Amino acid sequence: MIKTLPLNSRAKTTTLKQPRELFSYARDIDGEYVYDDESVQSAISYYYLPDSAVDSRLDLQSGYSKFKKIPEEQNVADFTSYLTAIQKHEESSGEKVQGDIVTFRGVMTKILALPFNINEPFDLNIVPFDGQLFMNVDVNIETNRREQREAELRNNNPPDKYEYLKKCEFSGYKFETIATLPRPWADCSRSEIEKRPKKMVNNYEQHLSVIKTGIGNVKLVLAGEIDCVWDYLPDDNKHTLDHYVELKTSRIIETNGNVVTFEKKLFKTWCQCFLMGVRYIIYGFRDDDLCLRNVEVFKTDEVPLLIKNNPLTAESKNKVNCVGALKWYGAVLEWLNTEIDKNDTSKSYRLSYDPGSKSFSLLELMSDDNQRLRNGEILTKEFKKWREGLV
Numbered sequence: 001m002i003k004t005l006p007l008n009s010r011a012k013t014t015t016l017k018q019p020r021e022l023f024s025y026a027r028d029i030d031g032e033y034v035y036d037d038e039s040v041q042s043a044i045s046y047y048y049l050p051d052s053a054v055d056s057r058l059d060l061q062s063g064y065s066k067f068k069k070i071p072e073e074q075n076v077a078d079f080t081s082y083l084t085a086i087q088k089h090e091e092s093s094g095e096k097v098q099g100d101i102v103t104f105r106g107v108m109t110k111i112l113a114l115p116f117n118i119n120e121p122f123d124l125n126i127v128p129f130d131g132q133l134f135m136n137v138d139v140n141i142e143t144n145r146r147e148q149r150e151a152e153l154r155n156n157n158p159p160d161k162y163e164y165l166k167k168c169e170f171s172g173y174k175f176e177t178i179a180t181l182p183r184p185w186a187d188c189s190r191s192e193i194e195k196r197p198k199k200m201v202n203n204y205e206q207h208l209s210v211i212k213t214g215i216g217n218v219k220l221v222l223a224g225e226i227d228c229v230w231d232y233l234p235d236d237n238k239h240t241l242d243h244y245v246e247l248k249t250s251r252i253i254e255t256n257g258n259v260v261t262f263e264k265k266l267f268k269t270w271c272q273c274f275l276m277g278v279r280y281i282i283y284g285f286r287d288d289d290l291c292l293r294n295v296e297v298f299k300t301d302e303v304p305l306l307i308k309n310n311p312l313t314a315e316s317k318n319k320v321n322c323v324g325a326l327k328w329y330g331a332v333l334e335w336l337n338t339e340i341d342k343n344d345t346s347k348s349y350r351l352s353y354d355p356g357s358k359s360f361s362l363l364e365l366m367s368d369d370n371q372r373l374r375n376g377e378i379l380t381k382e383f384k385k386w387r388e389g390l391v
């Protein structure tokens with residue numbers, strides 16, 4: 001069985017549910033996933049970057065040689081910890097997490113952005129279990145692609161250019177380090193605030209929020225990384241998403257060409273934030289010497305109009321369009337929801353996009369792939385036992 005959905009498919013209506021946070025978990029500085037309230041709370045960062053710091057042209061490459069970088073093979077989309085987090089939440093709340101599809105936000109970002117990002121391939125696996133579809137990137141394919149990109153980067157650039165590109169990558173994590181605090185500003189010491197430019201940079205620590213959301217009649221459970229909190233966290237726990245921030249870095253915008261490139265980036269960031277209900281997007285703009293020159297705050301809700309009204313791209317062909325992307329996304333979810341029987345645990349599927357043929361297709365996997373996904377790669381023994389009521 002192979003079914004395809006044309007790229008020009010659009011849902012007629014796109015009724016959206018307001019995303020709500022269910023719970024969070026975290027990855028600590030040692031790369032261990034943690035689930036208890038105290039550890040998770042301490043993994044949340046708070047945004048604080050006064051204008052005076054921006055004016056001082058902070059160096060976003062300093063500390064590059066001491067970057068505590070997680071090995072790539074350890075930095076995969078880890079479904080095991082996600083399911084552990086869901087189980088712990090279900091044990092303590094006494095309620096099963098409801099939703100038709102359970103996946104990472106990054107997975108849905110690929111689908112949402114696809115109509116305006118047609119050159120990036122992806123391969124996703126889908127496993128029906130207990131009335132829900134569990135979905136993740138195919139970790140092997142993803143790893144091979146990443147290694148190939150990395151090899152090309154190394155082989156196609158002189159060593160100093162390659163090093164510069166790696167420093168650009170580092171500058172994003174450096175920006176996170178200098179723009180955030182481990183606790184709200186008022187609870188931090190002056191030296192904690194002032195010593196941030198010397199602080200060690202790492203990409204081990206992650207605060208992951210799990211939310212429920214939906215489009216049309218399809219309900220989703222998404223886990224995604226939250227960079228920091230804008231101001232404070234409300235006590236009621238209901239509107240936490242309104243306080244979250246996505247941090248990004250980009251080169252300063254000088255030419256019309258730069259504007260066009262930035263618009264594409266902002267569109268992808270919008271996809272990422274919109275899906276989770278993250279309210280603020282903060283861009284740190286750096287120059288070619290990797291010095292921070294300017295910081296701009298965008299409200300996620302305002303991005304679609306900002307893009308639509310940009311006169312510099314009004315004439316571009318296939319100009320990015322947030323509403324168009326949403327209608328596509330709605331059509332995809334409706335299609336998956338009707339094509340796949342969520343209770344048929346004898347099958348698994350692969351959802352692929354191939355830029356060569358521009359085809360978006362759903363394929364039933366062979367039995368050995370199905371077994372691999374059901375026995376560890378997506379579903380785990382613990383989680384199956386838990387949901388089957390055997391624990």
Ligand code: 0WD
Nearest residue numbers: 075076077078104105106107137142206223224225247272
């Ligand atoms: O394709 C992958 N490798 C995926 C990885 C797909 C989906 C998830 N993940 C992992 C993420 O690394 C994270 O641990 O699952 C967790 C949840 O991720 P998400 O929030 O769903 O992922 P996404 O929205 O794609 O990315 C969020 C952040 C990125 O921040 P920026 O500002 O660059 O968007 O996760 C990190 C990164 O910091 N991240 C990665 N880091 C290194 N290599 C990668 C990667 N391939 N993907 C995401």
Ligand code: CA
Nearest residue numbers: 227246247248
């Ligand atoms: Ca980020």
